[in-house]
Amino acid sequence: MKTFTKKTLSTHSKTLGTALILSSGLLSGSALAHNNLNSINISSDSCNMAFQHTVRIQPNTLEIQTQNDHVMRIEQDGTLYINDEAISLSSQEQQTLENYADNLRQQLPQVANIALEGVKIAGIAIDEVGNAFGLNSMDSMSELMEELSVKIHDQFYQDGTFVMSQQGFDSIDDTFGESFESKMEEAMQAAVMDSIGGLLVALGSELIGSGGDMDEFEKRMENMGKQIEQKVALQAKNLEQKAEAFCGSIEQLALQEDQLQEFLPELKAYDLFAVNH
Numbered sequence: 374m375k376t377f378t379k380k381t382l383s384t385h386s387k388t389l390g391t392a393l394i395l396s397s398g399l400l401s402g403s404a405l406a407h408n409n410l411n412s413i414n415i416s417s418d419s420c421n422m423a424f425q426h427t428v429r430i431q432p433n434t435l436e437i438q439t440q441n442d443h444v445m446r447i448e449q450d451g452t453l454y455i456n457d458e459a460i461s462l463s464s465q466e467q468q469t470l471e472n473y474a475d476n477l478r479q480q481l482p483q484v485a486n487i488a489l490e491g492v493k494i495a496g497i498a499i500d501e502v503g504n505a506f507g508l509n510s511m512d513s514m515s516e517l518m519e520e521l522s523v524k525i526h527d528q529f530y531q532d533g534t535f536v537m538s539q540q541g542f543d544s545i546d547d548t549f550g551e552s553f554e555s556k557m558e559e560a561m562q563a564a565v566m567d568s569i570g571g572l573l574v575a576l577g578s579e580l581i582g583s584g585g586d587m588d589e590f591e592k593r594m595e596n597m598g599k600q601i602e603q604k605v606a607l608q609a610k611n612l613e614q615k616a617e618a619f620c621g622s623i624e625q626l627a628l629q630e631d632q633l634q635e636f637l638p639e640l641k642a643y644d645l646f647a648v649n650h
Contacts, residue, residue, distance in 0.1 A: 423647045424537070424623075424645060424646060425644065425645055425646075425647065426438060426439050426440065426643065426645060427537070427538035427540075428481060428535075428537045429534050430478055430481065430482075430534065430536075431534050431535075432449075432533075433448065433449040434446055434447065434448055434449065435474050435477060435478065437643045437645065439643060443456055443642065443643075444457075445640065445643040447470060447471075447474045451467045451468075451470055451474075453470055453637075455639065460637070460639075462637075463636075466636045469632065469633050469636060470637075472629065473629050473630065473633050476622075476626055476629060477645075480619070480622045480623065480626060481535065481537050482535055483615075483619045483622070484529070484537060484619070485526065485529035485530070485535070487612065487616055487619060488525050488529075489522055489526065490612055492518055492521050492522050492525065494605060494608045494609055494612060495518065496514075496515070497604075497608065498601065498605040499514050499515075499518070501604060502601060513559075528541045623646060626645075626646060627645075627646035627647070630644065630646055
């Protein structure tokens with residue numbers, strides 16, 4: 374009996390581990406942002422861009438702040454300020470500036486949306502494992518996912534302002550560090566121990582369904598893990614496609630930024646996007 378319990382729990386842990394590894398990949402794997410010293414890399418298979426400076430988007434204003442604390446501000450009516458000094462614009466320059474600001478407002482918040490969707494899909498992976506193995510006490514895992522969602526949301530949305538910055542991505546990277554992995558492991562262990570009775574019943578049923586053959590049982594368990602992975606992988610693929618589309622939008626923004634700087638060379642100091650070669 375001890376051998377059976379040890380082996381079945383080991384097999385269960387392996388399957389659960391597969392799902393959690395997949396979850397971790399979702400949470401960090403869309404690779405929308407990796408940290409550099411003074412910039413953020415926005416990368417996918419089709420593009421590789423560096424995002425610089427800090428952007429703050431409010432209902433009526435959009436600000437770009439450099440590492441040296443110089444600030445470019447675009448008002449809702451298209452008025453441009455550089456370090457609080459109004460810049461005179463032609464009608465063509467103002468229209469180009471307004472289009473650029475509108476596209477920044479539309480596209481940059483997609484970073485937060487994609488990150489939050491990754492957390493949601495990771496939660497689905499955990500739920501699938503819980504349902505498959507009869508883990509009734511998944512509160513600690515759910516709370517961890519909720520805590521993560523709140524942390525990401527609050528990092529991007531601060532007092533009614535959308536903020537995208539190097540410091541923000543540093544904080545999110547820290548969230549996925551050793552502390553997060555430790556919390557995930559502790560939550561998983563708590564879920565298993567709280568549901569040990571139901572877990573053993575579920576594992577026993579699977580073993581009976583395998584005719585008592587341990588090799589067949591392990592195959593059934595591995596297939597269960599693959600089924601869970603396939604369910605989540607489809608949603609992960611959709612998320613990856615969204616990340617690819619976002620990266621393409623950023624490339625278009627970079628081209629628009631170059632066009633704007635042809636009209637207004639002084640805006641080169643506030644260049645948000647650069648192509649990594």
